[in-house]
Amino acid sequence: MIDRRHLLALSAAAPLLGLNRAARAQSASPWTEILARARGQTVYWNAWAGDEQTNDFITWVGGQTKARHGVAIQHVRLKDTAEAVTKVIAEKAAGRLAGGGVDLIWINGPNFLAMKAQGLLHGPVLPVLPNAGLVDTTNKRSNVVDFTTPVDGMAVPWRLAQLVFVYESARLRPADVPRSAEALLVWARRNPGRLTHPNVANFMGSTFLKQALIDLSPDPDLFQRPATDAGFDTATAPLWNWYDQLRPLLWRQGRQFPENAAAQRQLLNDGEIDITLSFSPTEAAVAAQAGLLPESVRSFTFAKGSIGNTSFVAIPFNAAHKEGALVVADFLLEPATQARAQDIRHLGSINVLDAGKLSPEQSRLFEVLPGHPALPAPAELGAIQLEPHASWMTRIATEWSRRTAR
Amino acid sequence: MTARALAHTLLRLSPGLTLVVFLAPIVAGLVGTILPAFGFLPALGGDSLSLDPWRRLFETPGFAAALTLTLTTGWSATLVSMLVAIGMAAALHHRPVARRLGAWIAPALAMPHSALAIGMAFLILPSGWLARALSPWLTGWSRPPDFSTVGHESGWPIVLALALKEVPYLMLMTLGALNQIPAAAQLRAARALGYGPSQAWLAVVLPQVLAQIRLPAMAVLAFSLSVVDVAMILGPGNPPTLAVLVVRWLGDPDPRLLFPAAAAATLLLALVIASLAAWRAVEAVAQATLGRWATRGARQPAIGHAADIAAGAGITLLALTAASMLSLALWSVATRWRWSDAWPEGFTSATWMRQADSLAGPAATTLALGLAATLIALALVLACLEREAQGREGKPSRSLALLYLPLLVPQVAFLFGLQILLVRFGIDGSFGAVLWTHLVFAIPYLFLSLADPWRSYDDRYSRSALSLGASRWRVFWRIKLPILLPPVLIAAAVAFAVSAGLYLPTLLAGAGRIATLTTEAVTLSSGADRRVIGTWAMLQAAFPLAAYGAAVAWPALFRRLRRW
Numbered sequence: 010m011i012d013r014r015h016l017l018a019l020s021a022a023a024p025l026l027g028l029n030r031a032a033r034a035q036s037a038s039p040w041t042e043i044l045a046r047a048r049g050q051t052v053y054w055n056a057w058a059g060d061e062q063t064n065d066f067i068t069w070v071g072g073q074t075k076a077r078h079g080v081a082i083q084h085v086r087l088k089d090t091a092e093a094v095t096k097v098i099a100e101k102a103a104g105r106l107a108g109g110g111v112d113l114i115w116i117n118g119p120n121f122l123a124m125k126a127q128g129l130l131h132g133p134v135l136p137v138l139p140n141a142g143l144v145d146t147t148n149k150r151s152n153v154v155d156f157t158t159p160v161d162g163m164a165v166p167w168r169l170a171q172l173v174f175v176y177e178s179a180r181l182r183p184a185d186v187p188r189s190a191e192a193l194l195v196w197a198r199r200n201p202g203r204l205t206h207p208n209v210a211n212f213m214g215s216t217f218l219k220q221a222l223i224d225l226s227p228d229p230d231l232f233q234r235p236a237t238d239a240g241f242d243t244a245t246a247p248l249w250n251w252y253d254q255l256r257p258l259l260w261r262q263g264r265q266f267p268e269n270a271a272a273q274r275q276l277l278n279d280g281e282i283d284i285t286l287s288f289s290p291t292e293a294a295v296a297a298q299a300g301l302l303p304e305s306v307r308s309f310t311f312a313k314g315s316i317g318n319t320s321f322v323a324i325p326f327n328a329a330h331k332e333g334a335l336v337v338a339d340f341l342l343e344p345a346t347q348a349r350a351q352d353i354r355h356l357g358s359i360n361v362l363d364a365g366k367l368s369p370e371q372s373r374l375f376e377v378l379p380g381h382p383a384l385p386a387p388a389e390l391g392a393i394q395l396e397p398h399a400s401w402m403t404r405i406a407t408e409w410s411r412r413t414a415r
Numbered sequence: 416m417t418a419r420a421l422a423h424t425l426l427r428l429s430p431g432l433t434l435v436v437f438l439a440p441i442v443a444g445l446v447g448t449i450l451p452a453f454g455f456l457p458a459l460g461g462d463s464l465s466l467d468p469w470r471r472l473f474e475t476p477g478f479a480a481a482l483t484l485t486l487t488t489g490w491s492a493t494l495v496s497m498l499v500a501i502g503m504a505a506a507l508h509h510r511p512v513a514r515r516l517g518a519w520i521a522p523a524l525a526m527p528h529s530a531l532a533i534g535m536a537f538l539i540l541p542s543g544w545l546a547r548a549l550s551p552w553l554t555g556w557s558r559p560p561d562f563s564t565v566g567h568e569s570g571w572p573i574v575l576a577l578a579l580k581e582v583p584y585l586m587l588m589t590l591g592a593l594n595q596i597p598a599a600a601q602l603r604a605a606r607a608l609g610y611g612p613s614q615a616w617l618a619v620v621l622p623q624v625l626a627q628i629r630l631p632a633m634a635v636l637a638f639s640l641s642v643v644d645v646a647m648i649l650g651p652g653n654p655p656t657l658a659v660l661v662v663r664w665l666g667d668p669d670p671r672l673l674f675p676a677a678a679a680a681t682l683l684l685a686l687v688i689a690s691l692a693a694w695r696a697v698e699a700v701a702q703a704t705l706g707r708w709a710t711r712g713a714r715q716p717a718i719g720h721a722a723d724i725a726a727g728a729g730i731t732l733l734a735l736t737a738a739s740m741l742s743l744a745l746w747s748v749a750t751r752w753r754w755s756d757a758w759p760e761g762f763t764s765a766t767w768m769r770q771a772d773s774l775a776g777p778a779a780t781t782l783a784l785g786l787a788a789t790l791i792a793l794a795l796v797l798a799c800l801e802r803e804a805q806g807r808e809g810k811p812s813r814s815l816a817l818l819y820l821p822l823l824v825p826q827v828a829f830l831f832g833l834q835i836l837l838v839r840f841g842i843d844g845s846f847g848a849v850l851w852t853h854l855v856f857a858i859p860y861l862f863l864s865l866a867d868p869w870r871s872y873d874d875r876y877s878r879s880a881l882s883l884g885a886s887r888w889r890v891f892w893r894i895k896l897p898i899l900l901p902p903v904l905i906a907a908a909v910a911f912a913v914s915a916g917l918y919l920p921t922l923l924a925g926a927g928r929i930a931t932l933t934t935e936a937v938t939l940s941s942g943a944d945r946r947v948i949g950t951w952a953m954l955q956a957a958f959p960l961a962a963y964g965a966a967v968a969w970p971a972l973f974r975r976l977r978r979w
Contacts, residue, residue, distance in 0.1 A: 275945065414480075
């Protein structure tokens with residue numbers, strides 16, 4: 010009896026509470042309102058935990074938001090982001106439309122596509138954030154289009170990955186660096202056995218081929234649409250023509266490949282090859298400091314630019330602590346946070362902001378970051394090229410194993 | 416029921432219980448593998464029998480190469496290991512070193528396969544330690560040469576790494592077999608007829624030894640054909656061996672690959688069965704040849720040289736083992752170690768400090784699994800052996816083949832099906848499930864190393880005590896067990912080492928959620944910082960070594976304490 014009475018009282022009060030809130034929202038700005046409601050919340054941030062530096066960074070963010078806005082962060086350590094997606098799907102299936110267990114997800118690629126397509130995300134969230142205006146939407150286009158999926162403000166960018174080549178400058182002079190796929194082939198002819206790429210079953214291996222495909226193709230926009238049977242052969246013909254010439258010139262005559270980018274980095278450190286590749290433009294500097302690569306390593310990208318993708322945070326539709334999650338997302342966009350993320354002593358990932366939109370004080374935050382000879386200047390990195398539609402990657406990987414199997 | 420009656424009942428049931436514990440997962444697992452190989456796996460929509468999985472397997476790019484690679488590496492590893500082990504025994508049996516050989520090879524036996532493979536990889540790479548030590552002053556290489564060692568298409572590094580482990584094992588089995596035959600007297604007779612020591616051993620002793628070590632040799636063959644961790648670390652990737660292919664497909668996000676994976680696992684099972692049959696034929700030919708050779712009666716001093724070469728190869732293998740482990744140790748404390756420095760630039764404990772937190776969890780799991788598996792297996796095996804001793808039941812040898820079953824059936828063939836069953840009952844990824852798969856291997860090894868000492872126990876000690884009025888229970892604890900303590904401890908150390916080194920059972924039954932030093936070290940070996948790999952592999956090897964050390968040291972310590 011008591012239970013029912015309480016429930017009745019609550020349901021009667023609910024519209025009143027809502028009215029109350031609406032009235033207050035008119036007096037204060039929406040963001041002040043969000044800050045007020047976020048205070049005291051604990052945000053369950055579901056994030057892949059395979060990288061210690063990122064884990065430390067998330068812990069640091071939690072300390073900051075707690076001190077400044079009273080928002081604590083509980084890092085739910087994932088082995089695979091799909092775990093969080095599955096959890097939200099299960100909650101929706103079980104009818105839990107509010108008070109869900111996931112507040113914030115570090116997400117991109119197929120996981121983002123799945124959640125957005127199935128209406129599992131709260132938003133658009135980006136326009137709500139005070140720092141949204143600082144995001145680079147022109148040169149860093151992956152902030153707006155994630156693996157060909159328009160983001161539409163349903164997720165907030167927080168770090169940028171861009172393909173770079175890392176080379177040993179003691180053996181390869183900076184002036185001779187090959188800055189296109191064609192130039193890479195010419196270089197390999199002069200230096201047989203000194204170049205390789207990760208196995209194409211690995212993400213970094215297929216990225217190497219995707220990068221060459223975009224660089225060699227007269228019409229890279231083509232790859233923003235799904236691949237078709239007929240279109241694939243024509244569009245990838247320049248790639249395979251190039252690769253058939255390159256492969257015998259690769260390390261181990263292209264009959265053997267390192268399993269992943271870390272294994273290839275080891276080959277560079279062992280002096281077996283002269284060039285490796287990374288999705289983090291600061292990796293050369295970070296690895297040199299950690300003793301994983303010689304101090305003489307440097308980075309370069311192709312002249313036309315290179316493939317990049319953005320890591321986002323998104324809020325599930327049923328998140329229990331949406332306001333807290335918004336506060337965390339906005340904090341991630343703050344120039345000071347972005348500068349710390351770019352600091353090679355912390356995360357070493359490129360910021361998602363537009364340098365032209367920063368105030369002089371904000372720009373200075375980035376200028377004073379510790380330098381390293383292996384750290385490329387922003388201008389050296391070139392434009393960010395968009396990831397092709399996922400169907401291209403699948404087909405390229407299949408075609409590659411068909412061509413290279415014995 | 417009194418406690419004693421309960422104990423007696425348990426003792427009577429122990430052989431059956433033991434069989435169920437380690438045979439049930441194998442039988443259930445094999446069924447669970449073979450059915451999906453023919454398209455039957457209702458959970459994934461396979462509800463009728465078909466040959467489609469086989470068609471997909473045969474159409475896989477590189478399938479023929481994977482098949483050839485599996486057969487050549489498995490057979491080469493077995494034949495090389497046998498020849499070297501036999502050659503060593505022939506060359507060394509009459510020298511004083513033979514008595515100390517056991518102590519030398521025990522550490523090599525204790526080493527997990529994967530730790531050894533990781534260490535060996537760094538040794539033999541074109542930019543590895545051997546090349547660094549000899550370059551450029553001897554080789555003239557200013558850069559690492561561009562030829563393949565690790566990952567070579569022929570798979571020779573797999574053969575070498577397996578030989579490092581299997582030669583000591585077969586040596587130990589040969590030494591054990593020698594105790595079963597009147598070898599010394601026969602050798603004296605042959606020597607008196609003018610044969611050299613090696614030829615005498617090969618002509619007179621070997622034919623008897625071959626029959627004695629048939630099952631161990633077959634276990635080596637079955638293991639070499641289906642090994643996963645060593646082939647992953649040292650073998651080619653495109654295509655890999657069949658066993659690695661199965662594991663790769665099992666880990667793929669696309670569940671439809673389970674069907675060709677089941678077909679590949681079933682094919683591997685068939686290959687192993689056929690190979691074991693072929694091994695009997697090889698052995699028969701070898702016996703016939705040895706027989707004809709012995710009856711011809713030619714005295715051939717050259718045989719001695721051949722045996723010496725084999726012994727030299729064996730000692731080289733032991734040296735490679737030591738160098739492999741040393742390279743891991745050096746990496747774990749290196750600051751930097753660049754080509755072509757023979758030694759690291761500097762030494763630091765920083766890597767160990769940084770890794771301490773990550774190492775602690777898997778180390779505790781390894782220890783808990785190893786101790787639990789060893790204690791349960793020890794209890795079951797001791798009960799079985801006591802039951803046999805008290806019951807004086809027929810021939811113990813009949814059950815031997817059953818005991819060898821987990822060592823003869825390819826791991827991947829039954830673990831595959833077992834994993835599906837574990838998932839079905841929702842217990843995959845649990846400590847209990849992993850412990851059970853560890854028991855499947857701990858029980859046979861423990862039984863095999865304990866059975867002979869236990870059976871050769873002089874029962875008159877026990878009878879004297881019984882006649883003085885002590886109970887059977889008391890006699891077991893106060894007389895028999897203390898006398899047999901050294902072999903019991905060694906057997907327990909063997910079981911612990913087996914558990915600590917298991918990769919595939921831990922990976923599959925643990926569903927990736929139970930991390931041991933071995934699973935983590937193998938995962939890291941695919942490209943992590945070599946200094947970090949060094950710490951993991953070192954610790955992984957240290958556990959079984961410590962167990963052996965404790966097993967050897969404890970009885971002596973115990974005696975000294977008692978004397979006080």
